[in-house]
Amino acid sequence: MAHQLDLEKLNAEFETKNPQEIIAWAVAEFSPRFALTSSFGPESGTLLHMVSQIQRDLPVLFLETGYHFPETLAYKDQLVKLLGLTKVIDLRADSGKKAALVAKHDGVPYEKDPDSCCHINKVEPLDKVLKNYDAWMSGIRRRQTDFRKSIRIVEEYEGEMYKVSPLSNFTSRDSWWYLKEHKIPQHPLYEKGYLSIGCWPCTRPVQAGDDERSGRWAGKAKSECGIHTFKEVKTKEKAEEPSKDSSSNI
Numbered sequence: 001m002a003h004q005l006d007l008e009k010l011n012a013e014f015e016t017k018n019p020q021e022i023i024a025w026a027v028a029e030f031s032p033r034f035a036l037t038s039s040f041g042p043e044s045g046t047l048l049h050m051v052s053q054i055q056r057d058l059p060v061l062f063l064e065t066g067y068h069f070p071e072t073l074a075y076k077d078q079l080v081k082l083l084g085l086t087k088v089i090d091l092r093a094d095s096g097k098k099a100a101l102v103a104k105h106d107g108v109p110y111e112k113d114p115d116s117c118c119h120i121n122k123v124e125p126l127d128k129v130l131k132n133y134d135a136w137m138s139g140i141r142r143r144q145t146d147f148r149k150s151i152r153i154v155e156e157y158e159g160e161m162y163k164v165s166p167l168s169n170f171t172s173r174d175s176w177w178y179l180k181e182h183k184i185p186q187h188p189l190y191e192k193g194y195l196s197i198g199c200w201p202c203t204r205p206v207q208a209g210d211d212e213r214s215g216r217w218a219g220k221a222k223s224e225c226g227i228h229t230f231k232e233v234k235t236k237e238k239a240e241e242p243s244k245d246s247s248s249n250i
């Protein structure tokens with residue numbers, strides 16, 4: 001279904017809305033071709049709880065890389081049960097591609113080629129399943145990384161796909177208070193200094209005073225796994241560019 005959205009107007013309005021209002025709009029606009037991605041990390045309980053109050057059977061996509069901390073998998077089970085989420089879908093890499101990558105890099109692809117490791121284990125499985133949806137929602141926030149500073153609450157990608165980030169304006173403190181207020185348990189590694197948690201080979205505790213995502217791919221020139229960057233965002237300028245056909249008529 002084609003969605004006729006005025007993103008300039010919507011995004012201006014959403015800057016002053018709370019996340020629950022944005023989620024409710026997105027569910028009404030995109031369901032049933034709408035899903036949420038979750039890493040079941042330290043802040044995931046916030047968005048998952050909000051979603052559970054609005055549409056408990058919204059598909060929750062989890063990238064099961066095979067490299068998660070056991071604590072993350074246990075936390076996932078705990079949250080799914082507590083929040084009554086009924087449609088959590090594990091996405092896995094193509095087994096042949098993964099085996100070839102592991103063999104090529106002596107069993108440690110995350111050390112020798114983390115970009116390919118993320119691509120095969122995260123980007124490809126997500127890209128494949130997104131074909132079933134018109135939009136997806138994520139819990140990323142503007143204050144997390146330099147790249148994320150410029151995200152808009154609703155973005156359109158090439159290929160008629162939208163992404164909704166209702167927590168864009170949240171801080172880590174907002175999330176912390178939200179979890180406390182709603183009595184949602186925190187990821188068990190959070191208290192040990194893991195402020196952002198992904199796969200165990202690429203996650204370290206954060207040192208006092210360091211950036212909240214500094215424990216991800218520490219020591220490497222990498223701050224994103226690729227799932228938020230692999231699709232090109234359609235900008236207003238691009239949408240207004242004349243097509244080749246029309247420009248040839250000038």
Ligand code: SF4
Nearest residue numbers: 110114117118199202
């Ligand atoms: S985060 Fe690390 S282990 Fe996980 S997919 Fe990326 S490189 Fe591989």
